[in-house]
Amino acid sequence: MNAAEPFVASETALLFVDPYNDFISEGGKFWERIREVAESRDLIVHLQQIVSAARRAGVRLFYVPHRQWQPGDFEDWDHPTPYQLGAARFRMFEKGSWGGEWRSEFAPQPGDVIAKEHYASSGFANTDLDFLLKQHRIRRVIVIGLLANTCIETTARFATELGYHTTIVTDATAAVSEACMHAAHELNGPTYAHAILTTAEVVAALAG
Numbered sequence: 502m503n504a505a506e507p508f509v510a511s512e513t514a515l516l517f518v519d520p521y522n523d524f525i526s527e528g529g530k531f532w533e534r535i536r537e538v539a540e541s542r543d544l545i546v547h548l549q550q551i552v553s554a555a556r557r558a559g560v561r562l563f564y565v566p567h568r569q570w571q572p573g574d575f576e577d578w579d580h581p582t583p584y585q586l587g588a589a590r591f592r593m594f595e596k597g598s599w600g601g602e603w604r605s606e607f608a609p610q611p612g613d614v615i616a617k618e619h620y621a622s623s624g625f626a627n628t629d630l631d632f633l634l635k636q637h638r639i640r641r642v643i644v645i646g647l648l649a650n651t652c653i654e655t656t657a658r659f660a661t662e663l664g665y666h667t668t669i670v671t672d673a674t675a676a677v678s679e680a681c682m683h684a685a686h687e688l689n690g691p692t693y694a695h696a697i698l699t700t701a702e703v704v705a706a707l708a709g
Contacts, residue, residue: 507709510559514639515551516660518565518624518646518653520607523593523600525647530591530600535648538682539675547673547700549606551645554707561637562613564603565624565646565656569596582621584651622655631663641666643703645673649685661693668696670703 523529525545532539539545555562568574570592575581581589588594594601609615614637616630624630634642642665644657653674660667671686690697698706 507706508558508560508641508643512638512640513560514634514637514642515555515560515562516565516624516630516642516644516646516656517548517552517562517607518644518656519567519594519648520548520564520604520646521567521594521600522602522604526604528599530593534677535675538677538679542672542675544673544675547670548645550700550704551643551670551673551707552607554704555643556610558707560643560707561639562609563630563633564609564613564615565630565652566615566618567594567652568618568620569594569601571596585621619652622651623659624652624656625659625663634665639665641668643668643670645670647675648681649674649676650681650689651676654685654689658689658693661695666695667693668698668703669694670698670700672700673703 524531526532552562570589575585575589603609614633616624616633617628619626619628642660644653644660644667646653653669657667657669669686669690676682676685686697
């Protein structure tokens with residue numbers, strides 16, 4: 502798909518991955534680690550622009566949330582990953598905490614769909630996301646949110662494996678370093694994504 506080709510609203514979904522305060526709000530537990538990359542790309546502004554454009558176009562939003570930490574998570578697991586154990590140490594997205602809430606301007610609205618929480622990186626693995634997309638007759642997905650080289654890449658790659666037309670957006674995500682962004686969008690992205698666009702290109706296509 503090129504930047505000029507419009508999306509068909511009835512068959513397109515915006516997958517918004519992990520817009521939690523801990524990720525993208527001042528004072529969030531992970532914000533300082535991604536701040537430099539996020540601010541260099543005007544992340545918050547671009548997320549707002551895409552969400553607004555999707556809503557105007559009638560594209561349904563699907564929220565793809567990470568597991569909210571609760572006491573006992575990962576205890577007695579055979580194979581928790583270092584990433585999961587690190588998140589548990591810091592109680593990332595702790596259930597009932599401010600950090601585990603949606604950033605206020607990105608809170609779900611009536612008609613939005615919230616998938617079940619994912620434990621690792623893929624929004625599809627061990628959740629109901631694929632089922633929900635199919636029930637809404639979705640064929641194309643646009644994936645935005647955090648982090649570029651973990652949950653965004655894994656969710657988008659999984660979407661392609663499941664047969665969805667997949668678009669990733671280079672400046673509507675962030676990561677802890679430029680190297681991670683480069684790997685996600687310039688090295689790995691072209692191996693699976695049908696389109697790799699900027700926010701401006703996505704907004705124009707949605708308006709079309």
